[in-house]
Amino acid sequence: xKKALTYFLVALTISLLGCDSNNEQGIRDSREDFMIGxxxxxxxxxxxxxxxxxxxxxxxxxNKEAVEQIKRQVDQRRATEIGSKFNDALSTNYxxxxxxxxxxxxxxxxxxxxxxxxxxxxxxxxxxxxxxKVITHAFEHQKQRSMESHE
Numbered sequence: 001x002k003k004a005l006t007y008f009l010v011a012l013t014i015s016l017l018g019c020d021s022n023n024e025q026g027i028r029d030s031r032e033d034f035m036i037g038x039x040x041x042x043x044x045x046x047x048x049x050x051x052x053x054x055x056x057x058x059x060x061x062x063n064k065e066a067v068e069q070i071k072r073q074v075d076q077r078r079a080t081e082i083g084s085k086f087n088d089a090l091s092t093n094y095x096x097x098x099x100x101x102x103x104x105x106x107x108x109x110x111x112x113x114x115x116x117x118x119x120x121x122x123x124x125x126x127x128x129x130x131x132x133k134v135i136t137h138a139f140e141h142q143k144q145r146s147m148e149s150h151e
Contacts, residue, residue, distance in 0.1 A: 024058045024060060024061065025058070025059060025064060026057060026059070027056065028057065031078075034074060036107075037074045038057065038070065038074050039051075041070045041073065047067060048060070077120055082120070082121065082127065083118050084117050085113070085114050086138070090138065090141060091137065095117060095130065095134045098133060104120070106118060106119035107119075
């Protein structure tokens with residue numbers, strides 16, 4: 001009986017430490033937007049990973065340093081991003097087109113108060129310039145529609 005109990009305890013210990021035996025580590029965060037950005041960054045950096053049933057992103061310990069660096073970058077990017085929201089879909093789409101044309105990465109979020117675009121401007125001047133282009137575009141579009149309705 002003692003021998004069976006010993007085998008059971010050894011088996012239990014091995015199963016509890018199983019994560020170490022297969023050379024994997026995992027990260028899980030309650031912020032869904034962080035996890036989406038984190039998985040995208042892992043993919044962009046060719047770091048293989050899996051997602052288990054509990055939502056942990058599992059990766060090889062061999063990639064630990066690179067994964068930690070990516071995690072810090074995603075956190076930092078999220079901490080410095082700003083949100084821009086416009087009152088109409090035309091302006092929102094135009095703004096995202098401007099971001100794409102300027103090679104600026106962004107993420108979108110649909111909230112109760114509308115569609116938000118989160119991005120990291122290089123400077124306050126760049127933020128103001130791009131947002132002003134959207135306002136000018138919307139004004140010109142409204143002016144065009146007004147002229148067409150008077151014809």
